[in-house]
Amino acid sequence: MSLFTPRRVGHMSPGGSAITYLLLIVWAAFVIFPIYWLVITSFKSVNDVNSGPVFLPFIDFQPSLHAWRDLLIEDWADTSRSYINSIIIALASTALSVLIGSMAAYALARVTYAPRLSTVLAFVLCMAAVLVATMAYGVDWRLAGAVAVALFVLMVRGLGNRIAGRLGNGDILFWMISQRILAPVVVVVPIYMMFQSVGLLDTHIAIILTYAVINLPIVVWLMYDFFASIPRDLEESAQLDGATMFTVFREVVLPLSKPGLAATTLLVMILAWNEYLLALFLSTADAQTMPILVAAMNAGERGILWWTMSAVIVVMILPVLALAVVLQRFISKGILVGAVKG
Amino acid sequence: MATAKRIEIREMDKHYGAFHAVKSLSLTVEPGEFLVLLGPSGCGKSTALRMIAGLEEITGGQVLLGDRDVTHVLPKYRDIAMVFQSYALYPHKTVAENIGFPLKIAGKTKAEQDAAVADAAAQVQLGELLGRYPRELSGGQRQRVALARAIIRRPAAFLMDEPLSNLDAKLRGFMRAELKRMQKDLGVTTIYVTHDQIEAMTLAHRVAIMRDGVLQQLGTPKEVYRDPANMFVAGFMGSPPMNFVAGNATGAGVKVGDRALSLEGVRVREGTHVSVGFRPEDAELAAPDDTADLVAEVFIAEMTGDETLVTLTAPDGGHIIVRAPPDIEIEDGARVGLRIDPAKRYYFETDSGKRLRADD
Ligand SMILES: Nc1ncnc2c1ncn2[C@@H]1O[C@H](COP(=O)(O)OP(=O)(O)OP(=O)(O)O)[C@@H](O)[C@H]1O
Ligand SMILES: [Mg+2]
Numbered sequence: 001m002s003l004f005t006p007r008r009v010g011h012m013s014p015g016g017s018a019i020t021y022l023l024l025i026v027w028a029a030f031v032i033f034p035i036y037w038l039v040i041t042s043f044k045s046v047n048d049v050n051s052g053p054v055f056l057p058f059i060d061f062q063p064s065l066h067a068w069r070d071l072l073i074e075d076w077a078d079t080s081r082s083y084i085n086s087i088i089i090a091l092a093s094t095a096l097s098v099l100i101g102s103m104a105a106y107a108l109a110r111v112t113y114a115p116r117l118s119t120v121l122a123f124v125l126c127m128a129a130v131l132v133a134t135m136a137y138g139v140d141w142r143l144a145g146a147v148a149v150a151l152f153v154l155m156v157r158g159l160g161n162r163i164a165g166r167l168g169n170g171d172i173l174f175w176m177i178s179q180r181i182l183a184p185v186v187v188v189v190p191i192y193m194m195f196q197s198v199g200l201l202d203t204h205i206a207i208i209l210t211y212a213v214i215n216l217p218i219v220v221w222l223m224y225d226f227f228a229s230i231p232r233d234l235e236e237s238a239q240l241d242g243a244t245m246f247t248v249f250r251e252v253v254l255p256l257s258k259p260g261l262a263a264t265t266l267l268v269m270i271l272a273w274n275e276y277l278l279a280l281f282l283s284t285a286d287a288q289t290m291p292i293l294v295a296a297m298n299a300g301e302r303g304i305l306w307w308t309m310s311a312v313i314v315v316m317i318l319p320v321l322a323l324a325v326v327l328q329r330f331i332s333k334g335i336l337v338g339a340v341k342g
Numbered sequence: 343m344a345t346a347k348r349i350e351i352r353e354m355d356k357h358y359g360a361f362h363a364v365k366s367l368s369l370t371v372e373p374g375e376f377l378v379l380l381g382p383s384g385c386g387k388s389t390a391l392r393m394i395a396g397l398e399e400i401t402g403g404q405v406l407l408g409d410r411d412v413t414h415v416l417p418k419y420r421d422i423a424m425v426f427q428s429y430a431l432y433p434h435k436t437v438a439e440n441i442g443f444p445l446k447i448a449g450k451t452k453a454e455q456d457a458a459v460a461d462a463a464a465q466v467q468l469g470e471l472l473g474r475y476p477r478e479l480s481g482g483q484r485q486r487v488a489l490a491r492a493i494i495r496r497p498a499a500f501l502m503d504e505p506l507s508n509l510d511a512k513l514r515g516f517m518r519a520e521l522k523r524m525q526k527d528l529g530v531t532t533i534y535v536t537h538d539q540i541e542a543m544t545l546a547h548r549v550a551i552m553r554d555g556v557l558q559q560l561g562t563p564k565e566v567y568r569d570p571a572n573m574f575v576a577g578f579m580g581s582p583p584m585n586f587v588a589g590n591a592t593g594a595g596v597k598v599g600d601r602a603l604s605l606e607g608v609r610v611r612e613g614t615h616v617s618v619g620f621r622p623e624d625a626e627l628a629a630p631d632d633t634a635d636l637v638a639e640v641f642i643a644e645m646t647g648d649e650t651l652v653t654l655t656a657p658d659g660g661h662i663i664v665r666a667p668p669d670i671e672i673e674d675g676a677r678v679g680l681r682i683d684p685a686k687r688y689y690f691e692t693d694s695g696k697r698l699r700a701d702d
Contacts, residue, residue: 233430236397239417240424241444241491251443255434 035317042067042310049306067307071315078293083315085283086273086290088204093211094269100212101219102227102261106253108173108220109227110235114166118159126152173224180217184278192281202284210278215268222267226260227253262330270320290316346373346531347408347498349394355402356389356555363389365555366403371499374529376522378542380578381552387535388427390552391501394533395424407498423492427503427535429484431476437463437487438472444495462490465524481508485517493528500525500532506541518544539579543567551575573695576619576688582651585625585662586617587636588692596689599657601636603682607700608689615692622665624686627652627678634679638662643672654678 007013012020041049043063054060071079126148133139191210192201200206230253238248276291283289294316297309349371356364364386371377379387392398394405396417404413412420423444431440439446441462442455450458463469466486476484485505492500506514506521522545525532536542542549543563551558551566551574559571570576576584589598591614596603603618610616630637638654641661650670654662664680672678689698 231428231430233426233428234432236395236417237424237426237430238432238443238447239397240395240420240422241495242418242447244418247447251447252432 038310038313041306042308042314044307046307067305067311070305070308071311079312079315081286082288082290082293085204085287086316087319089207089211089287089289090269090272092204093208093215093272094265096208096212097215097219097268098261098265101216102223102257102264104176104216105220105223106227106249108169108224110232111169113169113172115172116156116163117165117167118163119156120167121163122152122155122159125155173220176217176220178217180214180221184214188278188281191278195282201282202287204287206282207279207287207289210282211272211275214278215271218271219264219268222264223257223260226257226264230256258330262327266323266327266331269323273316273320345498346529348373348406349499349531349533350406351390351394351403352406353403354390354393354400354405356386356393356398357401363555364393367552367555367557368403369550369557369560371531371533373531376525376532376534376545376547378546378549379533379535379552380539380542380549381537382578383537385552386555387537387552388503389555391424391503391533391535395422395501396420421498422501423495423497423499424501425488425492425503425505427505427507429476429488429505431484431487431491433476435475436472437468437474437476437479440476440487441468441472441490441494443491448495458494459490462494465493466490466520482510482513482517485509489521489524493524496528497530500530500534502532502534504536505534507536507538514541521545539583540581543579551578570688570697572697573617573619573690573692576690576697580621582622582663584619584621584688585656585664586619586690587656587660587662588615588617588658590614591616598636601634601657603635603687604684605689606684606687608698610689610691610698616698617690617692618682619688619690620682620686622651622663624683625662625664626681627664627666627670627672628681630677630679633681635682636662636680637677638680640672640674640676640678642674643670654680 007016009020040055040057040063043057043065044054044061045064045066048054048061048064057063129151130141130144130148133144134141195201195206234252234256235248238252243251274291275289276295279287279289279292280295283292290312294309294312297312298304351367351369354364354367355362367390369377379390381387389398393400396412396415400413404411406412407420407422432443435443438456438459442459445455445458459472460469463472466489468483468486468490471479471483471487476487479487485508488505492502506517509517518541534541534545546563548560548562549566550560553574559566559575561569566575567579570579570584573586577586587598587603589596589603591597591605591610591612592602593612594602595605596616596618598618605616625635628634636657638656641653641655643653643666644651645668648668650666650668650672652664652666652670652672654664656662662680666672690696691698
């Protein structure tokens with residue numbers, strides 16, 4: 001039996017399993033090392049950081065709590081505010097985008113939409129006309145809106161027979177996902193100006209809404225796939241058994257989509273938690289989030305504060321780890337096994 | 343608890359875009375009747391069933407349940423239980439929860455649910471498995487859970503979509519008998535879809551045979567077997583099904599190869615392409631002499647236990663299957679004669695498949 005005949009884990013030849021485990025250990029070390037480095041750096045003194053690499057606490061260097069003291073005592077007000085901001089914003093924006101996004105995804109997975117191409121075109125044209133009229137020519141928006149509605153109705157009737165095409169669910173889904181292909185930096189200035197004009201800059205609401213919107217396409221995309229994989233028969237069977245749409249959703253769809261919801265929630269929350277660029281524009285002090293705080297660590301007159309920055313990053317990844325542990329038991333495969341035969 | 347209701351379908355149509363899946367289907371199922379919808383794969387059986395259940399929108403026609411027009415009523419309000427082709431068990435619920443689901447929805451108390459679940463489970467012999475999840479069951483057990491979920495609430499009608507198609511032959515035979523007995527005891531109007539003509543013959547009070555969305559014949563199993571309306575029905579029923587030999591009508595009869603088969607009073611225009619049909623049990627092997635109705639070559643003989651099925655190559659190149667005694671000695675490739683019982687011959691127009699009868 002050669003070393004390289006594939007065998008089940010636990011039944012490998014000694015040489016094969018030694019190599020397998022060696023590779024796994026190397027990989028694990030590769031993955032874990034940055035986190036280890038982060039943690040020990042947060043306990044290093046300024047000298048230990050500046051005078052070349054030291055690796056092992058108590059052996060290579062004497063741990064010091066100075067970075068943690070800075071972070072948790074001296075800068076406590078700043079740290080705690082950013083931390084709480086991050087938590088509020090991540091939770092609220094995630095809840096919003098998962099709620100709205102999964103409803104949209106469910107509808108797309110279960111209802112066949114066939115909007116006329118002409119109607120969509122007419123709508124886009126009228127919207128553009130309103131924008132041009134109000135922005136470039138200073139027309140009162142109420143007037144422009146009313147004219148646009150009238151125009152829209154006329155165009156729908158007029159174009160309806162000329163342009164035969166219809167859009168389908170796939171087109172709608174692609175349109176939603178395509179919104180995310182655009183890098184957020186493209187829209188950051190308009191978003192900034194929009195919130196400025198309504199006086200919401202540097203507030204939770206502004207950041208929550210922005211994050212919810214930019215994460216919505218991701219939620220729709222992931223959850224669409226998930227809902228589509230639930231056999232329709234299950235929902236139809238429940239309907240015949242007398243369940244209302246809402247009961248079907250609560251009794252059948254929701255329990256079966258837990259893994260998808262958990263994975264999506266985790267992903268979206270991490271995205272919101274780590275987001276930097278939009279937060280930089282939309283917050284100055286009151287609504288400042290953790291990534292901004294981290295970035296601020298290298299902007300001081302004392303140079304980059306590696307030790308404090310490491311401590312902040314450690315604090316920042318803790319909740320994500322906790323969340324991953326909590327949600328990972330939902331993210332199990334095979335929940336649909338046994339639903340349908342064959 | 344509802345009493346059994348009549349199901350009436352009037353000129354029901356289904357279009358999927360340009361595709362016409364069910365074509366003007368009309369039939370009535372009497373209260374308590376067991377009707378089997380039979381046809382080859384893709385003929386529109388499931389579609390028809392789903393329209394009756396309300397899961398598929400009806401493009402044309404009407405569905406009546408009892409005296410009520412339910413054509414556009416939501417499935418939830420039709421009081422119909424359905425066993426899906428896929429079973430459609432809830433994977434996150436135990437067997438007991440699956441079976442009890444309709445009662446839970448109906449707002450029954452836990453005690454009522456438990457009693458009814460135990461009852462239904464006992465009927466399909468699932469008693470010990472109540473705590474399991476569907477993924478921990480075999481195909482046959484899943485099928486029985488689906489059945490129990492359907493019978494737990496006495497609906498106005500049962501709809502079943504090939505519920506036995508996933509079982510092995512032995513279990514299928516057993517479940518078939520169970521199902522028939524259960525339907526009789528409950529007296530619930532039932533429409534049962536299958537492509538297996540043996541299931542149809544054994545289960546049905548009446549069989550409706552469909553092809554390409556069109557109803558071909560509706561009648562008791564005996565009627566569709568003994569008196570098929572056309573060549574398709576004749577060739578679909580029976581195992582093995584009816585044999586056909588193609589020939590041309592002459593004044594004297596149907597000329598097949600070098601022989602002529604009498605037309606037994608059927609009148610057709612000379613030159614018409616006519617197929618003569620006969621069942622495997624209505625012909626016997628004989629010497630290949632002048633008295634034989636046909637002469638053919640033995641293709642293969644298969645002993646099945648209580649009989650031998652002899653497959654012959656007919657003069658027109660098609661195959662003919664004849665039932666012969668189990669102890670028959672016969673060589674592959676031998677030339678044999680065939681005597682076909684004149685009273686049990688069927689005549690069809692080859693091109694249209696239309697049945698030709700003596701009194702037409
Ligand atoms: N959603 C759909 N869109 C287009 N065509 C469909 C759709 N559903 C079914 N069909 C077509 O309608 C026809 C009938 O389908 P149906 O499922 O009723 O067949 P069936 O008789 O139940 O076959 P089987 O025995 O294989 O289950 C098929 O030709 C199928 O391709
Ligand atoms: Mg089917």
